[in-house]
Amino acid sequence: MLRRLGLAAATALTLSLPAFAEAVTDFRLANGLEVVVIEDHRAPVVTHMVWYRVGAADEPPGHSGIAHFLEHLMFKGTDELKPGEFSATVEAQGGDDNAFTSWDYTAYFQRVAADRLDLMMKMEADRMRDLQMSEDDVKTERQVVLEERSQRTDSDPDAIFGEQRRAAQYLNHPYGIPIIGWRHEIEQLDREDAFSFYRTYYAPNNAILVVAGDVTPDEVKRLAETHYGALEPTENLPPRLRPQEPPQLAERRLTFTDPRVAQPYVARSYLAPARESGAQEKAAALTILAELLGGSPTTSLLASALQFGEAPKAVWSQAYYDGSALDSGSFSVAVVPVPGVSLQAAEEAMDAVIADFLKTGPDPEDFARIKTQLRAHDIYSRDNVDGLARRYGAALTTGLTVEDVERWPEVLQAVTPEEVVATAREVFDRRRAVTGWLEQEEEESQ
Incomplete structure (x- = not known):
């Protein structure tokens, strides 16, 4: 979760601190x-x-x-x-x-x-x-x-x-x-x-x-x-060749019911590009997209529309992009409806927010704020050597280079609103999505 700062405070922070x-x-x-x-x-x-x-x-x-x-x-x-x-x-x-x-x-x-x-x-x-x-x-x-x-x-x-x-x-x-x-x-x-x-x-x-x-x-x-220098390497180390996913041509849906479910919700995940060495632009656009749609529990598009609108339909919403993978990333959205709102209604409301975003694009002020927050988060994260070690280790084991890690903050700041919308249109294809409902299993009447 990003550290949330007011726009003015975060802007002052990034202006006062040099690039680290x-x-x-x-x-x-x-x-x-x-x-x-x-x-x-x-x-x-x-x-x-x-x-x-x-x-x-x-x-x-x-x-x-x-x-x-x-x-x-x-x-x-x-x-x-x-x-x-x-x-x-x-x-x-x-x-x-x-x-x-x-x-x-x-x-x-x-x-x-x-x-x-x-x-x-x-x-x-x-x-x-x-x-x-x-x-x-x-x-x-x-x-x-x-x-x-x-x-x-x-x-x-x-x-x-x-x-x-x-x-x-x-x-x-x-x-x-x-x-x-x-x-x-x-x-x-x-x-x-x-x-x-x-x-x-x-x-x-x-x-x-x-x-x-x-x-x-x-x-x-x-x-x-x-x-480590005297340790023998593995001769003929197997290449990392995994079975690849065939093109997904139809949406997959599932419903899981269980009497232990305390809070029903709807979740959807899309196949999405992972961070690619030397070409991290789509991953950066998806990172910003996730923040715009569901990064904040109060100011994101999903939260504003579904949790704080005139007729709230959700108690919680989220958008999340996972691009740290060797072969394929994913982009996920989820909504927990308020009592009395069905999962069908919650899903339709979630889709309406996404459709509206694809038509109108990001609000310029929101877009600037997200970039500022990402910059501030990057500065704060460099105080944690454990986090830095993990950042480089995870990147290098998933096909990225030291240069890719060092350039990532620049790539994020270079993303345009048009790139975010174009990438969103590419990813938000229901034919490449899995939509699931988690429901509480109703007890059978005696």
């Missing part, structure tokens, strides 16, 4: 490991991240969830560290660590004092190639993942609804498979599955090391060569 460009250095070791260094010497801390160019969309058929499952197993131990010792060591240094998996990447990070970077690199390099896991480790962690799915997905009708909508959106591309995996396939994952995936993809020539904070490029290069 973090000092970023990018180089590659002989074994293929890409290294990005983001310097910030304001505090003696450092974020150390290793990103692997592999995620849920790269899993072998029938093994959904293996990328996320391996993420769990990476904390079990190595030939030098006992199970649990990795995180315990980070904690003993006053730091914290964790990991996360997406469709396009898996990342591991530690936040520690800058003088502990050497130790972090030593441990992370150790588990890049020397992971150990017993049958008991696999059995235990598989049960943990199944319980995670039970708590976060199977017991939550909203999560199930989202999972089903995504499966309908992607009929052929693995983006339609949940990151955590389908339950019946998680239950079958074994030690050999995990090791096969690990040995193939967890290698220096399939990884990006991002170090942000109180460091210098020379220091990071010396440490990286010491700890």
Whole structure:
């Protein structure tokens, strides 16, 4: 969520602060490991991240969830560290660590004092190639993942609804498979599955090391060569060739009912362009479009028309663009109707707002305000070295370059109202949309 500022205050902010460009250095070791260094010497801390160019969309058929499952197993131990010792060591240094998996990447990070970077690199390099896991480790962690799915997905009708909508959106591309995996396939994952995936993809020539904070490029290069430089790359690393989505020619609709639903709503997602290296203009236009339509809970077009009009039809509305993907992005809109307003009426009202926008385009004052807010958000975000590390890691694992990341704020500011409307007309094609209704299941009369 963007930090909301008044137009005058935000304009004054962007005029008073010069354009900020973090000092970023990018180089590659002989074994293929890409290294990005983001310097910030304001505090003696450092974020150390290793990103692997592999995620849920790269899993072998029938093994959904293996990328996320391996993420769990990476904390079990190595030939030098006992199970649990990795995180315990980070904690003993006053730091914290964790990991996360997406469709396009898996990342591991530690936040520690800058003088502990050497130790972090030593441990992370150790588990890049020397992971150990017993049958008991696999059995235990598989049960943990199944319980995670039970708590976060199977017991939550909203999560199930989202999972089903995504499966309908992607009929052929693995983006339609949940990151955590389908339950019946998680239950079958074994030690050999995990090791096969690990040995193939967890290698220096399939990884990006991002170090942000109180460091210098020379220091990071010396440490990286010491700890990561000797690791053997994976020979014949498989190319990232996923099954692609055929052209969607008809709208897909679904209704999910569940007695646990507390608040019915309508949601629609469209296939949309992702950020493309060297050609980020459409992604920038969609970013601004999402802010105009539903970025603010009070001033966006959907909110103004549906929540604060003469006859409110919604208690909440949203528009969201996700362009951080290797293959395909998406643009989503959603409306939660007020009690007494049907989902059909809510959907029609949502469509009316979109149709009006396509006819009239953005209000010039709103357009200027959104650009100012995006600029202010960019300035504030650079105070967070963790966020900067994630920004570069996510970009580089989804086909973008350091230059693309650095140019993104300029691309956003260069977008015109005409480009936003043209891109909206291209994306808002119901033949490429999935529309879903989430409803409360009515109890049968006795």
